[in-house]
Structure formats: structure tokens, C-alpha cells
Amino acid sequence: MKTSKNYFPRELEHEAIYIMREVAAQFENPVLLFSGGKDSITLVHLAKKAFYPAKVPFPMLHIDTGHNFSETIEFRDFLAKEKEMQLIVRNVQDSIDQGKVKEETGKYASRNMLQTITLLDAIAEFKFDACIGGARRDEEKARAKERIFSVRDDFGQWDAKKQRPEVFEMLNGRISVGENVRVFPISNWTELDVWNYIREEQLALPSIYFAHEREIIFRDGLHWPYSPFLNTSKDEIPFKEKVRFRTVGDMTCTAAVLSDADTLDSVIDEIISATISERGARIDDKRSEAAMEKRKQVGYF
Numbered sequence: 001m002k003t004s005k006n007y008f009p010r011e012l013e014h015e016a017i018y019i020m021r022e023v024a025a026q027f028e029n030p031v032l033l034f035s036g037g038k039d040s041i042t043l044v045h046l047a048k049k050a051f052y053p054a055k056v057p058f059p060m061l062h063i064d065t066g067h068n069f070s071e072t073i074e075f076r077d078f079l080a081k082e083k084e085m086q087l088i089v090r091n092v093q094d095s096i097d098q099g100k101v102k103e104e105t106g107k108y109a110s111r112n113m114l115q116t117i118t119l120l121d122a123i124a125e126f127k128f129d130a131c132i133g134g135a136r137r138d139e140e141k142a143r144a145k146e147r148i149f150s151v152r153d154d155f156g157q158w159d160a161k162k163q164r165p166e167v168f169e170m171l172n173g174r175i176s177v178g179e180n181v182r183v184f185p186i187s188n189w190t191e192l193d194v195w196n197y198i199r200e201e202q203l204a205l206p207s208i209y210f211a212h213e214r215e216i217i218f219r220d221g222l223h224w225p226y227s228p229f230l231n232t233s234k235d236e237i238p239f240k241e242k243v244r245f246r247t248v249g250d251m252t253c254t255a256a257v258l259s260d261a262d263t264l265d266s267v268i269d270e271i272i273s274a275t276i277s278e279r280g281a282r283i284d285d286k287r288s289e290a291a292m293e294k295r296k297q298v299g300y301f
């Protein structure tokens with residue numbers, strides 16, 4: 001199959017823009033959760049389209065683990081400035097310093113789980129009542145259970161059994177004091193939809209999405225990016241390889257894929273022929289069969 005035969009179904013864009021406008025209409029203090037990845041970059045672009053020529057009426061919030069790819073942080077700052085959006089950053093390191101969370105130790109130590117507390121504190125600090133995120137139903141089975149307006153209780157917890165029906169595109173944003181809603185405008189998109197949209201809209205992305213030479217180590221059948229944040233053993237010797245990343249997360253839990261795809265077209269071709277899922281390189285998803293669902297239940301994105 002050739003990428004020239006793939007196109008982006010515009011009804012998905014129309015749905016996402018409708019959802020963005022519903023958020024602005026129904027909530028008093030929404031925020032866009034920004035990870036620096038392709039999905040949240042797509043959300044920023046959709047928000048600009050939804051409210052043009054006015055400015056986007058809500059800020060971006062990034063929960064910085066301190067272990068992010070430098071390319072992602074640089075792109076985050078560039079994008080916020082280019083799109084004229086307020087950028088709020090809260091750091092997991094502060095939560096560690098305050099004794100609210102404990103740094104993990106050992107070979108697979110990561111800060112990915114720790115960012116939930118930092119996020120919930122930020123929601124409370126700014127009294128956000130709606131948090132727009134880039135989760136998609138095709139990513140992972142726990143996310144397939146999500147509604148577009150996903151209600152969280154006053155502890156930030158998610159209960160799949162208490163989600164509201166969404167019929168005829170009617171979105172119910174009514175919440176009680178202390179509750180908030182996670183909103184997923186691209187919930188019905190696939191990974192390929194996102195990439196085709198990026199190509200059609202000519203969106204810029206962090207360079208790590210494209211093939212580049214990088215120091216890596218080989219562990220558990222995966223190519224991990226070598227960094228000072230990774231707890232390596234003496235026999236895990238870094239070497240250089242040409243790789244790219246399909247998803248952008250904490251450097252300690254996001255593996256690379258061997259690749260020569262250095263253009264949008266070649267990336268799309270590679271995705272079409274891929275034999276593993278997009279999140280197959282997310283080590284944090286492999287901690288247990290229900291890893292994502294457990295994180296969501298305590299307030300994860």
C-alpha cells in the first residue's frame with residue numbers, strides 16, 4: 001500500500017473542532033495537557049483552528065518529569081511561542097522534593113508514574129475543570145473505554161462504570177464541585193489518521209520522530225535511548241544506531257525503533273507495514289496487563 005492512497009477523513013477534524021468549542025462553552029477554566037508528542041501537537045493545531053482568528057482561550061500545561069527528551073522540551077517552548085499560547089510547566093522534581101512522591105530505584109526506575117501527583121496538584125492549584133488530552137481509543141484497551149468527556153471525581157479518580165452515555169454528539173459537561181473532566185477530541189482517530197493529518201496540515205514535529213543516529217542500549221529486546229537518567233548495568237554498553245521514536249514519553253520508559261524513515265511519507269509507509277502497536281515501545285505499559293487502567297484510576301492523563 002502506498003501513502004499516496006491514504007488521506008485524512010475531514011469529518012474527524014470537524015468533530016474535534018466541535019469538541020474544542022464545546023469545552024470552551026461548557027467549562028469555566030479548561031486547559032490543554034501538552035506532552036510534546038504528535039497527538040498533543042495536533043490538539044494545539046486544532047485549537048488554533050477552532051477559535052481563529054481569536055487566540056486559543058485556554059493555556060497549555062506540561063508536566064515535566066525532568067527526564068524528557070531535550071528535543072521535546074525545545075519544541076514545546078517553540079510551539080507555545082509560535083501559537084501565542086500561555087505555557088504552564090509543573091515539575092515532578094518539585095513533588096519529589098516536597099515528599100509527595102518517592103523516586104523509584106532499580107533497573108527499571110522511571111518517573112512516569114510519579115507525574116500523576118504533579119498533575120493533580122496542578123489541577124487543584126489552577127482550579128482547572130476540564131483537561132484536554134490527546135488520548136485515542138486505538139492506543140490501548142483501557143483508553144478504549146473512555147468517553148470524549150471523561151468525568152473524574154474530586155480525587156482525580158476514573159471509574160469506567162460511572163461514565164456517561166454520549167449519543168447524537170451530545171456532550172454533557174455538568175460536574176459537581178471538585179470534579180473535573182478529561183476531554184479527548186481525537187479519541188476516534190487512529191495513529192495513521194494523526195500522521196496523515198500532520199502531513200496534510202504540514203505540521204512541524206520534534207526531530208526524534210524521524211530517523212536519526214543516537215546512542216542506545218539493547219535491553220529486553222528493545223532499543224532504549226542511552227541517557228544519564230537510565231540505570232544501566234556494566235554490560236549494557238551504549239552504541240550508535242539509526243532510530244526514531246513512535247511515541248514520546250519519559251526517556252526511561254520509551255524505546256526507539258530501528259528506522260531509516262526521515263520524511264513524513266516514509267514514516268507513514270513504515271507505520272502501515274508495522275507489526276507492533278504504537279505503544280509497543282512504551283516500557284511503562286508492560287509493568288502489568290492492567291498498567292494503564294491502574295494509572296488512570298488514580299488520576300493519570
